[in-house]
Amino acid sequence: MARYAFFQKGFVPLEDAKISVMTHAFLYGTACFEGIRGYWSEEENQLLVFRMREHYQRILDSCKILRIEPGYGADELCQITLDLLRRNGDREDVYVRPVFYKSTPAIGVRLSGLDDDFLVFSIPFGDYLDMERGLRARVSSWRHLEDNMIPMRAKINGAYVNAALAKDEALQDGYDEAIFLTSDGHVSEGSAENIFLVRDGKLITSPVTADILEGITRSTILHVAHEDLGIPVIERPIDRTELYVADEAFFVGTGAQICPIAEIDHRLVGDGTIGPISRRIQAYYFDVVKGRVGKHRGWCTPVYV
Numbered sequence: 001m002a003r004y005a006f007f008q009k010g011f012v013p014l015e016d017a018k019i020s021v022m023t024h025a026f027l028y029g030t031a032c033f034e035g036i037r038g039y040w041s042e043e044e045n046q047l048l049v050f051r052m053r054e055h056y057q058r059i060l061d062s063c064k065i066l067r068i069e070p071g072y073g074a075d076e077l078c079q080i081t082l083d084l085l086r087r088n089g090d091r092e093d094v095y096v097r098p099v100f101y102k103s104t105p106a107i108g109v110r111l112s113g114l115d116d117d118f119l120v121f122s123i124p125f126g127d128y129l130d131m132e133r134g135l136r137a138r139v140s141s142w143r144h145l146e147d148n149m150i151p152m153r154a155k156i157n158g159a160y161v162n163a164a165l166a167k168d169e170a171l172q173d174g175y176d177e178a179i180f181l182t183s184d185g186h187v188s189e190g191s192a193e194n195i196f197l198v199r200d201g202k203l204i205t206s207p208v209t210a211d212i213l214e215g216i217t218r219s220t221i222l223h224v225a226h227e228d229l230g231i232p233v234i235e236r237p238i239d240r241t242e243l244y245v246a247d248e249a250f251f252v253g254t255g256a257q258i259c260p261i262a263e264i265d266h267r268l269v270g271d272g273t274i275g276p277i278s279r280r281i282q283a284y285y286f287d288v289v290k291g292r293v294g295k296h297r298g299w300c301t302p303v304y305v
Contacts, residue, residue, distance in 0.1 A: 004087045005121035006080050011087060014121055022105035024114055029158020031101035032062035035254045037125070038085060038094040038303065039289045047085060047094065048300040050289045051216050052078050055254075058216065059098060062154035067111040068100045072118060078301070081120060085303045088122055095125030095255070099157070127257070131282065134262025134274050135176040135251070137190070139240060140166040144180035144188040144211050152211050160192075167191035177251065179243065179264065182211050187238035193256040194218040198248035198277045202232045210237065217252045217285075224288065224296070225281060243267075248275030250282075258282040 007017035025031035034056070038049045056077040063070045072080070081096060088094075103117035142165050145152055150159040166178035170191070179195065180188040187206050189195055194215040197204045203225050208214050225231040243249065249261040249269045258281060260274040269275075287293050291300040 003121075003123075004084060005119060006084050007119045007121075008117060011084065017119060017121065019103070020105045022107075023101070024104050024106050025101035025157065027107070028102075028109055029156065029161075030066065030111060030114075031099055031157040032059060032066050032068065033097060033099045033155050033157060034059045036081070036096040036098070037254050037257075037289070038090075038096060038122070039291075039300075040090070040092050040094075041290050044291065044302075046291075047090060047303040048289070048291050049081070049085070049096070049303060050254075051220065051299045052081060052096075052301050054216050054219075056098070058214070059100065059155070062156065063100050063116075065151055065154040066100075066156060068102070068116045070100055070118065071116070077118075077120075081122075082301070082303055084120060085122055090122070090124055092124050093126060094122045096120065096122045101157075131257060131259050132274075134260045134269075134272070136174070136263045137177045137179050137251075137261050138170050138173060138175045138265055139243070140169060140178040140180055140191075142166045142169065142178075142180070144182055146183055146211050152213050153208075155213065163191040177259075177261075181240060185240060186210055187240060187243065188212055190251045190253075190256070193251035193253035193259070195261075196221065196250055196252060197238065197242060197246040198275060199242070199246055201277070202234055203277070204234045204236065204238060204242075206238050207235045215253060217254055217257070220288070220299075221252055221258075221281060221285070224284060228293075228295075229280065229284060231277060231281075243269075246270070248278045250278045258285050 003014040005014045005017035036055045056074040098120040102114045104114040170178040178191045189212045244267045251259045260278040
């Protein structure tokens with residue numbers, strides 16, 4: 001079956017959605033993106049896109065930071081995405097990647113005086129990380145970018161070299177994932193995920209001032225844990241050694257979903273198995289994204305009408 005992308009203001013076959021080797025965004029990383037998941041519901045025979053509008057509102061904020069004129073509003077971007085998914089016709093979980101980018105073929109580091117463009121494509125997509133066995137993570141030797149370096153509040157393509165260095169180091173050392181520290185030594189986030197700890201029955205996560213991405217999944221977990229599951233939630237700075245004494249820990253993100261952590265720096269998290277709060281949140285999250293929780297049905301946009 002042919003796949004399509006929205007590229008240069010129209011739908012084209014995915015294989016024809018190509019940029020020049022001189023495109024500014026390719027040469028300098030001057031682009032911003034989102035990752036959006038669509039979940040296939042067997043019960044409904046329907047593809048449900050999770051929190052699509054919130055993702056597009058965030059990418060528009062990223063455009064402000066990167067001095068990109070988007071040319072589309074959130075409603076238009078949602079409609080383009082639905083039209084794309086209907087053309088592709090998937091009956092399985094999908095990953096949607098929208099990108100705003102500096103499209104001028106040009107040499108020279110700058111943001112102003114360049115053309116801006118938008119593209120979006122989708123692909124079938126399963127689990128990014130193993131959610132069942134508990135991950136092995138390490139604190140990275142690489143420090144996290146700071147807001148006054150490359151702002152992590154925006155999902156800027158070039159910033160992910162920082163993440164790639166940390167993730168590759170972790171993989172080469174036999175771990176599954178990396179954990180970044182901030183420049184002042186506090187816990188920031190994973191290579192492409194936010195992080196939560198459980199201590200004494202309370203859910204703890206780093207604040208947005210810890211140079212983290214303001215995650216859509218993170219905000220979902222903060223909301224449902226407190227409002228639906230009755231789990232106390234705390235946003236505050238986290239010391240490195242708190243990682244070693246946590247009862248439970250897990251990563252969250254659109255790609256990662258809810259991934260429990262079993263070990264950090266050769267120290268078991270809790271007893272080294274997936275803890276009860278992590279499992280409870282993980283199970284409830286999948287009920288939410290599959291459209292099974294009525295109060296949050298508004299977060300799930302059906303594709304096929």
